[in-house]
Structure formats: C-alpha cells, structure tokens
Amino acid sequence: MTRYFGRYSRGGASKSKSTTELRLGDNLSDANKQVIPDSSSYTIETVRQLADTVKSAASIIPVPGLSTVLTVAIKVLEACEEATVIEENVKGLHQRVCKLMLAVVHTVSKETSQELQGRITSLQSVLESILADVDKIKQQKQWLLVFFHGLNKERVDKCVGRLNAALEDFQVVGQLRVEDLLDKINTLLGKIKADSSTTAAQLDRIEDTMNRISQPHNAPSAVLRQDMPPPHHIFCGRDGLVKDTASLLTITDTSRVCITGVGGMGKTSVALAVIESVMKKGIFQKEYIFWIPCVEAKTSDLLRRILYSQLRIPAESYDSLDRLEEELKVNSKQRRLLLLDNFETPWLSNPGQDQANVRDILVRLANLPHVALLVTMTSGFAPGIGIRWEHRPLLPLDPAAARVAFESKYREAASNSGRELAGPDLDGLLNRPELDELLTSIGHIPLAITLAAANGGDLTTSLGDLLRDWKKAGTAMMPGEERLSMDETIGLSMERPVVKSNDDARTLLAILSMLPAGTTGANLDWWAPNLKSLPTAVRCLRTVALIEQGSGPFETSRIFLRPTIQSYMSHEGRISAEIREQVHDACYKFVLGHKSIPDDRKFKDDLKALGGEEINLQGLLMEIPIDAPRTDAIDALIAFGFYQAWTKPSTVVASRALDIARVKHDGRLDAAARRIAEAHHCLGRTLHRLDRYDEACPHFEEARRWFENLPGGADLHCAGECSMELSDTWMYMQKPKVEIASLVQKAMTDLSHDKTERYHVARGLFRTGDFLWWSQNQVKALESLSAAKAIFEELDCPASAAECLFSMARTHASEGNYLKALLIARDALAKARESGEARMIFDILNCMATYLILRGSHEEALVIIPQLLTSWQALGSPLCVGQSLELLAYNCAAMMDLPGARAAYTRAQAQFAKIGSTQGREDTTRCSRNLTSLERVAEMDPNIFSRLEKPVPMY
Template sequence: MTTCIPWRFGGTKTQISQQVPLAQKDRTVPRAAMYAVSGGRALADAINGVSDLIPLPFLSAFVDIAIKVLEACEEATAIEENLMDLQDRVYELMLAVVNTVPVNRKVSIALQDKVRRLQFILDNMLLDIAKIKAQKKILLLFFHNLNKDRVDRCVNRLKAALEQFTVVSQLQVEDLLDKIRADYSAFGAQLNRIEDAVNQTTQPHNAPSAYPRQDMPPTARRLFGREALIDEIASLLSVESTSRVCITGAGGMGKTSVALAVVESAPITTTFKKEYIFWIPCIEAKSSDLLRRILYAQLRITAETYDSLDALIDELNATKERRLLLLDNFETPWLSGQDRDKIVHILQRLAALSHVALLVTMTSGFTPGDIQWHQRPLAPLSAAAARAAFKAKYQDSAGGQELMEDGKELDDFLASIGYMPLAITLAAASGGRLRVSPADLLRDWRTAGIGILSGHEILSMDETIRVSMERGVVQSNPDALTLLAILSMLPAGTTGKNLRWWAPSIASPFAAVQTLRAAALVEQDDVSFPTARIFVCPTIQSYMSQQNRISIEIRDQVHDACYKFVLDHRSIPDDHKFKDDLAALATEGTNIQGLLMDVDVQNVRPNAVDALIAFGFYQSWTKPSAKLASHTLKIAQAANNDPHVVDSNAAARRVAEAHRCLATNFFALDRFVKADKHFKEASDLFKNVPEGTDLPLSGECLMELTRLWRYMKGKGNDELDSCVREAEARLSHNEHERYYVARAFLGLGEHLYFRKRRDESIECLSRANEIFRELNCPASAGRALYYMARAYAALNEPDKALLVGRDALAKSEESGELGLICRSLKLVARLFMAAKRYEEALPIITQSVTSCQSQGGPIGIAQSLELLAYNCAARMDLAGARIAYEGAQAQFAKRGSTRLGKRGGARCTENLEKLRSLSGLDQESFVNLTKFVPLY
C-alpha cells in the first residue's frame, strides 16, 4: 500500500511537489469537491461490505444518504457553484463519522443520536438542493441570492455538526486510512478498495466526472478480410502528421469492430501507453453538452463546470505524451444534434492537439468538420472473406459443428445480402443455432427479406437501418426519404444523370443524395455525380420493401418512369439511334428487368406491355433471356383478354409482338423447337390483323422460320422454298414500303445462298444492300454484305470475299447488333484462316469469343472457341489448342440435340483425341486435324 496521499485529499504541499511532474506544477490543483462523489462512492462500497460487522447499525444508511447529497450537489453545480463548498463539508462529515466508530465495544446512545441527527440534516439538505436543481440557468439572476442563502445555511449546519465530532476542516485522509486499516485489519480485502479508489486519483485523467464512465468494449475474436485495413489505419495513427483517421460506412459494416482491432494492434500498443488510449462512446451524445460530458467522463477529467472544454484541453495539453481518442459512433452528435457548429468546435479543438491522435467511426459517407481526415470508407467484405466469416460464426453457433453445405447456395446467399458483416453474423448465428442450410437461408431471404436477420446478442438490421433513417439530417430534407424509397426499388442503383428519369418530382436530386449519403443510406461509386452509380445496399432495399414502407404512389411513379424510359429508348438495329439506345438501356438494364418482372397480370398499367415487348427485343440483341419474354407474353395475353380493353386490334397485335419477341430470344439461345412454335404463332396473328397492316411483320416471322429450319435440318427444300416465297410476298405487300421490299430481297438472297445459287444470291443481296444504304440501315446492310462475302468465298473469289466481309463487319459494328457482330467476326476470321493468315486472324477470333460470350448463345461460343483451337494448332500451340477444343466441346454439348451441336461436338472430340497423343505439333499433325465446317 502507498503511504503518500495526494494533497487534494488532505496531503501536504511537500507531498504534492513529489508527485506532480515539473511541467504540471504551475497548473491549478483541482478542489476536493471534484473528487467527493467518486471517493465517497468508493468508501460507501467498502463500508457496505463490512457494515454488518461494524457495531454501528446506521453506518450504511448514513453513508448512502451522504452519497445522495454529494450527487445532488454535483448535478446542481451548474446552477449554484457555491455547492462545491457544501460537497467538501459533506465528504468531510462522512469521513469523520467513519473515523469516530469505536472498535470491539458497544456504541453509546449519544453517538447513535448524533448520527441520527446528522442523517436528519442531510435529508433536509436534499430538499434544499432539489429546489435549486429545479431552476433553469436563465432564472439564476433572480434566484442567485436565495440559492446562496440556502447553501450557506446548509454549510453552517454541517459546520456545527462537524464541530461536535471535533474534526478539523482539513481532515487528513491518510491518517483516516491508517486508522481504519489498524482497527479493521480483518476486512483488509474490502478496505483495499477504498485505498485503490484514492490512489487512482494520481493516474492521468483518472477522476470522477459528471457522466457515467463506460469501459471499452472487447475486441472481436477474429475479423475476416480487414487485416490490411487495420494495419494501414494503425500505421496512420502512429505518425502525428497522419493521425486523423475517420472510418465511414453504412450501419452493419463493422466500423467499431475494425476500430477496436486497430486499438489492440501492435503499432498502437507500441506507440501509445495503455492508460493514454481512450474510447469515447458517442452513440448517446445528441448534443454538444452531452458530448463534452462524455469526453470528460471517458478521459477521467473533472472541472468546476462542464460548459467549456478548457479544462479538458488543458489536461490533454499538460504533457506532449501521445494519446489516442477513439470517438465511436460519431454520427449521433454529427447527424442527430441541433448544434453542429458547437460539435465542430469541439472536434477542431481536439484536432488542434497534434500529439492527440483521433480515430472516428461514423455511419456516414462523409467525414465530420473541416479537418484533414484520412478517410477510410468501409466496403462490404470480399466473397472469400464473407464465406470464411459465415462458416466461422455458423460453427460457433452450432456448438462446434462445421457447415457442410458451402457450395453455390452459400455464395448466392452472401451475394444477396451484399456481403455485409452484420448481416452475415446474424444469418450465420441463426443458421447455426437451428442447423439451417444456406439454401434454406437463401429461400427465406427471397421471401422474408431482412426479417431473417434478427438476433438477441447483436443489434438487429431493422433497428440499425431505422436509426439511420431517423437521423435529424435525414428528417430535415423532405425529399430524402422519397428518394430513398425510389432508389430502394432499383436493385442496381442508377446514375446521377438518370435520377431525373426515376425521380422527376424531386426538386434537387443532388441535395437529396447528399443527405442520404451523410446518413450512409445510399452509396456513390464515383466522385463525378452525373456518371456515378448511386445505389442502396441489399439489406436497406429489403427493409424498405416490407411493411408498406414504399407507398403505392411511389411504386406507380417508379413503374411509370421505367416504362417511359424504355419506350423513349425503343429502336431497332437499323435505326440511327440504336447504339445510343442500347447504351442507355444497358445503364438501367437490371433495374428495368426487375421492375418489368414485377408487372402483375391483375394490374397492368398503361404502357407496361409495350415496354415489356421493347425490352424483350433489346435483350434478344444483347443478352437473350426467355424469362422476361415469357412473362411478356403472359402479360400481353392477360391484357388482351381484359373485357374492358379499348382497342382490341392493338391488344391482339401486342400478343403477336410478344410471341415474336419470345421466339427471337429462343432462337438466339439455340432453343430451336420453342422458337419455331412462337414464330408460327406470331406470323398467324400478324396476318390476321385487319387491312393487312401487319403483313410485313408476318413476312419477317416467316423469314426467321426459314433460317431456323436450316439450323434444325428437318425441312425439305420444297417446304423451305414455299415458306420463302410466302415471306417475300408478305414483306413486299406494299411496294412503297421500300424498307420491307429490301428485307424481302435480303431474305431471298440468304435462301438462294444456301440453295447454292450463289450468283442469283449475290444479285438479290446487292439490290437489298443498295436500298439499305440509301435508307441508312446499317444492320440490314451488314447482313446483306455478310452473305455476299460468303457467296464470293464459295465462288472461290477470296480477295473479294475478304473485302466484302470486312465491309460487313464495319456495318455490323456501326449498327451495334451484337448477334450480327459475332457472325461477322467469325466470318472474317475464317476468311483470314482460309488464306493461311493465322496471325491476322487471332485478334479477330479473340474478339469473337468475347462477343459471343456476352451474347450467351452456346453454339456461337462453341464456334468461336473451335476457331481459336484450330488457329492455335496452326501456330503450333499445342496447349492452347487442347484447352480451346475442350471449351468448344463443352459448349457444343449444351446443344447436343441440334445438328450443329452434334457435328461440332464430334469434331472437337476427334481432334482432342489426336492432340492428346502428341507431345508437340508439326505441320503433318496439323493437317490431320478435322477442319471446322462450314469454312465460310
């Protein structure tokens, strides 16, 4: 035990000079009242532990009432500073009573009466102090004298009481402790707590305060995927010039966990002494006043008044020894308080101390105040880290049982919740406790959404999001929550430029986004607002989608905006704006897909069917999908069957268009049988439209049927000839419609090519190309040139074939139609390879593989990979040839029921068998490989 007690508890000035560093000698020594509450509470705890054994029945009750008076004085000091003197007297009285207790003999009746009278005095004092506390500061001018009189009377009463115990005003605590230690040696363990409480006052920033002090939370046992970030932040904080770090991000990203891990890291524990690392929990600091009091409490500093930060700054500035302040959950004072200017002032005063490192965590997208922060936005975990975190938490919750089902379902589930750490932890915990598989979690997420992410040991996702939405900064902008609802309906987010489409009623989308980013409710992936993607994370999307948080009016508005966006960018490959429309639709493709799939047959809004059809065709030209096209047909048929339909012909025409759209997607996906059915349905419906207005569209469907039948290889030439003639007649129904007349020439020229009437084919295709060039229709012109090049190659005119083929590729790329680009690339590559110009063919083949993969049809991908394999073999690249043939073989197998799939797969298998027996390639082994068919 120490023998030197600080002067503020009654020690001598000599003792002070021995304890206080030289740099601190000139500073004002805190008064005893500042420590009365904490010291008294420690004394009370110790006395309560032994009071039953001390022969004074009312000792515990007396100490308890004394503590209440001390605390009441502390709370009322802001009104009447004279109460500090009263605190001194109460504390002295409490020590005096304990000092007067006799040991091992009966307590006199007189002493008991004295204690009862003292308790009565303290009870009355509580009433006086309560009257003072009830006043507001603004009344101080009127009640100051009254307060002073009340306090003076209390002090006088206590002074008289103390004199009865013959205790001097400067009571020596050191002597008291010696007496208690000697008299009550049997209770040493409990009484040591008293001495410890006193001794702690000699430690840095270790004093009682006006706000309950909280201990730093424990560090997470293990963090996944944050190791590099933790090391980086620790390194920044360790250097004074970079020691202002702010971790930002959405709620549930693990900002506090990362910050606590930083505090525990080796660079921090090496740079900062343990007693100079302080955790400042700001989650309840909804005002600058509360923030100041929490700072005083957590730094263990007291002051005569907490209305100023001066005492705290002086204490921090007393020495230049480095300190670290972790201001956790700083979004509360910054975003919820009404006095941000005062919060800024506090933050700036702390930041002005170069030796004090600041680590701030905020549920926000921005840093607070005009300070040179090193901002570290906390992103979701990587897929690998998310998987590891989920499996570890699952195992803990399952009593050590490992997760066995960790395949694609787990990856899909983690992606669906956005790889958010809190969501992963909650899902894994509930999954582990109930032994639920990732597949079950994924299914429940799709039906119940964020409702599955609840728990007892951790704040639920619902609560985390709700708190962010109720921040003062969000409530102050009436457009913010409206925009949040709109963005929550867009799974892929949108660009700043396109916000005007989705939210036409928002006065300032920029201001609304800024507000939502401040509360970390939306994210922005680029600094340039027009091109940046602004999005809501999956957990917030799920939260907003439940309990009618998005109104019917907003839902209808977003759907109408979707239909308008699609229809304003509706075009065909021969339109001059087709490429621009493709690019625009691509920026919103995922959102449009989701909203159009949400169209209900029971509630088909105006323009919904037209938008579905237009977007279905867009997908057939870019990334074919039968899912949305099938949904389109279902909606179109429901609208057509509506007894309240106004224009029955228009409704029937939409059904025909939906059939054609679905057939086109099936054709692009090499699902030929299904495509055949829907092309026939579409052709018949278009034919039956009154006055023959849609006969050209019926002819288009028949031309597609002839192309389809050639792939299917199930029709004879007579049937093909008949279908082409009928298609040509319907396309040319109106000779003044030159576009459809040219389309008839195009279809006939293609057919004649396959009938091996190449000269006639070239003549028809040339006429078509001439009209298409006049009409500025690049896609149809490119298609005509494509078959012309093939015809020239078949006529053994390779130079002309390559010249026309390159022209076809240029026109295809001008149009932007991906399917036509893929075919043109493969043709030009074949023509180069036929001329044995393998090096020139290679980059074109590579581009072909990439383009075909983007389109998604297995046959196109397989053909490009087979070309690549043959090209590798020609260049004596044995390993490359094997890999490419294996890839082509796998793609052909996906369409093994078709003629192209069977023949292509057989060629690849045969060539792979030949290559596997070789240790190297030479010209002879290359010549023995089976060539791809057809060459052109």
C-alpha cells in the same frame, strides 16, 4: 446545467435507463443519480481516501482530530448529496466542503503547530453545526421543502458563510482550483517522503492515494467509465484495412482517420481490431488509448461530458472543453489515441448551431498533434471542416470472407444452442450453393451475415429455409440479441433529423429502394421527376449512409442502396402505393422511350440507356400482374424482350410477355392480337439466338399466323419478317432445301406486296440473297444482296447494310476469294459498329478471323479470336462460343501449338454438345475426330495439320 443520463448509477455498474428511455414521468432522484460527476464528485472520493490514509499515518502527521474532521466532512458531503431539492445552494455548499478538506490536508502537510490543532478543533465544530442544519432540511416533508424554500435557502447560505470563514482561516483563496490543491498536496507529500526515509512506508499509502487522484485520465469517478469492448472474435476479410489504418495512425500527419459506411458494415469491429493492432505493436500505450462511445451523445454538451468521463478528467463545468484540452496538453510527450465510436449521433442529431459546437469540439481535438483520432460514423462523409481526414469508406466483405464469417458464426450458434451437428453433417449443410445465393442477396454485409448465421445456427436451419425466410421477411428475419437488430440499425438512420425533415429525401429513398441496381445521377430525372433538388436529396441520404454514390461526376456516378436497406424499405408498407405507381410509370416510359430497331440511328444510344438500367427495368417489369396488366406495361415488356434478344437473350422476360399478352386478349381488339403476335415473335427470336432452334420454330409460326389474321387486317410486312427468321432457323436445322425455298418465296411475296415500301422490299431481297448464298447459288446471291445493299445505304439503314455486306463477304469466301471477302467484311464491320448491333459485330469478326487463317495470317487471327470468345460468352450462345473455340483450335494447330489445339478442341466439343440440332451433333463429331488425331501424336507438324478437318463454315 444540462444533465447527462448515462448507463450506470452512482452506486456502480447496475444497469439504468438510456437517454431515449427517460421520460418526464421517471423518478427525478433516479435521473439525478446518473449525472456524470463534476470535480466535487471526484473530491468526495479524495476525502474518503484521505480519511483512511490519515488514520494509518497518525505518527507522521500527529494532529489530533484530523481524522475525525475528515469523517465529519464526509457526512456533510453525503448529506448535501441527498438534499438536492435546493440544488444550486447545496451544490455550492458541497463544493466548499471539498475545497476546505483539501486545504486542511495541504496545510497539515506543511505544519503541525499547536495553533493548527486549535483551528482544526474549531473546524470540527463548524462542520458539526452545518451537518445539523442539513439534516433538518433532509427531515422535512416534501411539501414543507416547497413552502419553506426561502427559509432553507437562508439556512444553507449561512452554512456557506461559515465555511467561507473557515477557508480564510486556512488561507485558501475562494477561487483556488481543486486541481491546484491536488498538485500542491502531491508535491508536499513527495518532499516529506524525501526528507525522512523512516516514514516512507507509512507515506506510501498517502502518496499512492494522491497519485491516483492527480494522475492524468485517472481521477476517481462516481460513474463507472464504460470499458472498451473487446475485438470481435469472428473477424474476417478486413486485415488489409486494419493494417492500413494502424499505419496511418502511426504518423502524426495522417493520424486523423474516419471509417464510414452503412449501418451493420462492421465499422466498430474494424476500429477495435485497429486498437488491438496498435497496442500489440506498441504504437500507443494501453493507458493512453481511450474509447469514446458517442451513441448516446445527442448534443454537444453530452459529448463534452462523455469525453471528460471516458478520459477521467475532473472539471467544475462541462460547458467548455478548456479543462480537457489543457489536460491533454500537459503530458504532450505521450501520444494518445481517441476512438470516437458512432460519431454520427452527435454529428447528425441536431443540425445547426449544435452541430457547429460539435464541429468545434472535433476541431480542437484534431488540433492537438499528439492526439490521434479514429472516428467511426454511419455516414457517407467524414465530419468537420478544416480537418485533414484519411477517409476510409467501408465496403462489404468479399464473397470468400463472407462465407468464412457465416460458417464460423453458424457453427458457434449451433454449438451454443446444444444442437451441434457432427462435422460431416454440418459441412454438408453449409457446403451448398444456397449459401452463395443467400450471402449475395444480403449484400455480404457483416451484421446481416452474423445475424442470419446466428438465427440459422440456433435451430440448425437449412440454407434453403434461410433463403426463403429472407425473400419473404427480409431484414425482419434478423433480430438482434447482443447487438441491435438489422431493422433497428437501419431505423436509427431513418430517424435522423436530416432525413425526417426532408420530404424529397424520403421520397427518393423509397424510389431508389425499388431499383435494385441503383441508377445514375442523370437517370434520376426519369425515376424521380417531381423532386425539387435531386443533388440535395442525394446528399441528405448519403449523410446518414442510407444510400451510396459511386465515383465520378454526379451525372454518371451510380447511386444505390445496399440490399439490407432495400429489403427494409420493401416491407411493412414503407413504400406508398403512390410512389410504387410512379416508379412503374417511369419504367414503362423509359423502355418505350428507348424502343428502336437496329436500323434506327438512335438504336445504339437506346441500347446503352437500356443497358444501364437493365436490372431495374427487368425487376419492375416482372412485377406486372398477370391478371390485370396495363396496356403500356405489356408494350414495355415486349419491347424489353426484343432489347434482350439483341443483347443477351433470356427467355424470362419474353415468356412473361407472352403469358400476359394471352391473358389480356379478349378475341376482339386488334391491339391485343398484335401484342400476342409480337410476343411470339420476340420469344421465337430469343430462342433462335440461344440456339434452341426446335423451340423457336413454333413461335415464329404462331407469330406469322397472328400477323396474317389481325382483326383489323393482316400485317404482311411483319408476317414476312417472321417467315424469313423461320427460314433462317430451318437452315441451321438443315431442313430440306425445297421446304426452305418455298418459305423464302412466301416471305419475299409478303415483304414486297407494296412496292412503295422500299425498306421492306430491300429486306425481302436481303433474305432471298442470304438463302441463295446458303444454297451455293453465288451469282444470284450477289445480285440480290447488292440490290438490297444499295437501297439500305440510300435509306441510311446501317444494320441491314452491314448484313448485306456480311453475306456478300461470305459469298466471295465460298468461292475462295479470301482477300476480297476480307475487304468487304471490314466494310461490313464499320457499318455494324455504326448501328451498335453486337451480334452482327461478332459474326463479322468471326468471319474475318477465319479469312485471316485461310490466308496464313495466324498471328492476326490470334488477336481477334480471344476477344470473340469473351463476347460470345457474354451473349450466351453455345454455338457461337463453340465455333470460336474450334477456330482457335484450328489456328493453334496451324501454328504447331499442340497443347493449345487439344485444349481448345476439348472445350469446343463441350459447347457444341449443348446444342440439340443436327448441326450441333455434326460439329461435336468433327471436333471429336480432330481431337482423337491430335491425341495420337507427341508433337505437331504440317502433315498432321493438313489432315485435320476444317471448321464449318470456313466462309
């Protein structure tokens, strides 16, 4: 029979080696002491207690020698326990002595005849002879025990034979179970007590002994049952889940609850809080709530043994759950609650037949209607088939709860270390923005929060230092003391057979750990093209909660790792150089495979694809070494910079691209020079879209210069585009018209140098028409814009066609023809949406809202403007946000909404103040004057509205 190496020795609560620590070289006697007791172990405690009670009840059961017999029996049992070399024979002898002693008490409880006294005297003689034989075996040297094994076996067999005769003498059938004897003894003693009230006090001790032995879940044990740990005193952000789970356990139909999640998410903490809640509410009585620690139950056999031990149910064999199931059915009126904690150990340690055995145990427990199950698992799935689970995946704490948990633990650790700071000093230390950054970087995971706060509080480490330690060392900065460290917690999942036996799963884990935002099932083909079965690998990693999967179908759901696991994988060389190179290759190919411009029909889909992987792509691209970059890496970096300029401009990637392109340039290669030109162009456009016009101009100028002087010949089309964007920037900066006109003329010349390139010719016409509109030469502007639009529509270029229509609408609006402007703007909006160029869509909507206001359609405008505000804020343009707020303020004033107008003007003024150009200063001043006018009045009226300055431009 397989032995269970538990936490305690038979002697009590002294610590012992865990399962993983026991090796073949360990002392066998130490291991044997850790066996979970079988029914005979329970019964030796019964005999000991009976010996004491019989001595005090001699007047009630006047049988001379009874106490002596029990004392000798105990000595025999103890001798048997020590003579474990001939294990099976001695075990049989041990069990028969136990049964015999119970039979004696059972018989004595019914009769006290002279004949019985004789049988007891005879029994004493038998026991003394057996004790002598067992002592002889014990006294032999180790080598004698081996050589005389047969002789000793025969000696024990004779002892068993003598005991069999004694059992027959007391009319006990050999197969009679210990449990039945206990029940009968308890019943007979109860009758004696009822018949004689004078002996009640003396019988109480005997009856109490029998009750303690025969009560459900209260049998004596040679191994101390592990007590349920108390709820954690720092427990934040889970009240709703605790209440929900307790409610589920209340109802029989929903009383199978499984809490799953990544290691360190606080599953056990939640479960213990639920236990405390149901006890306080009286849903379950305390004596019928059982904690089943499964962390060391690596086989189904060990799981059964732990169940028997924790529920204190005696059994002659642990090969079956029958005895436990029978016991749980006896008192069916009392509801029980079993918390199977860390159930991933038995469930995942031995895939195959043993897992089927574990499933059978779980199903049998779940089939008991009065037994509620609360299971915690480091997994993504609830266990078992055929069980109706209420599955509750555990998510990270919300930011507010995470902050409370960190602060509480930090203060406690500081106090316990004797380094407690004065209240204001500690408040100042904790109330810093670095705390939010730290909590976000560790994913708001409870164990990570606790360990980081404890380590920081011990030395009153600053949050900045903790954050630096996290970025440098990752989960290694979170050692455990009372709990497992973060690395150990993750390592347990990594060591599960389901992971260790699956090469694809380990490869996928390494790949996903390099993607901080995770990815979709569909995009996994980009990142992991060489795996045999992606869904199988995903399921394998989800089984051990190393990765998580969002809702929805596999193709569209997001598959990701928590930050703690990403950090764990990124240290100690856990990701091979081969996989790193493969992931970077995939990144460059992904970006370049989705490289397009707004006039390409695939541009809209490319934006969506890049947007879905933006965080991953940026993270990987920023890892490109500045001193030895690959050429495809630079190309991808520049292409991604342009993508961000069209979506949400950021100088981080564009600046990095320029730095690397400059290093790679050796003064000879045309390709290297072109990359420098493109990088300057990308950074110039990014700065322009962030309304940083003064900073954008030098980059447009440099880009134009590089394109004009490429070693292999000038690229005048690209140089002309840079000139056009520079002229657009100068218009925002309100440079002299003559300077802008000269620049536009040069750009037009460059773009149109090859008349057969109609697309570039049309781009020159559009930019010229846009400048003419700005110069208020409306007639020529419309001619140039109309000619460009016709070419773009013929070439099927939706973005450029939308730009032409947009400029045409503004041209009509500047002449006061708002209805026509509105109709053309709607055509422009349709084209822009075909392209997917977000900034163009928002520009057009902004103008449409303006035209609606000018036509008096204030309610319609009020529908558009709030949507615009959200969109511009997402793009990060202070100018556009300010213009929308000013438009909202003006519309509120037109609708006689004085408070709304004041609030919007105040916010618009703040946005314009962020822009360092002449236009920004003028816009700020205009809003300030209007705000001053509105603050002087108590209520709005048409006369006050008519004196307000209109937003610029109103076309």
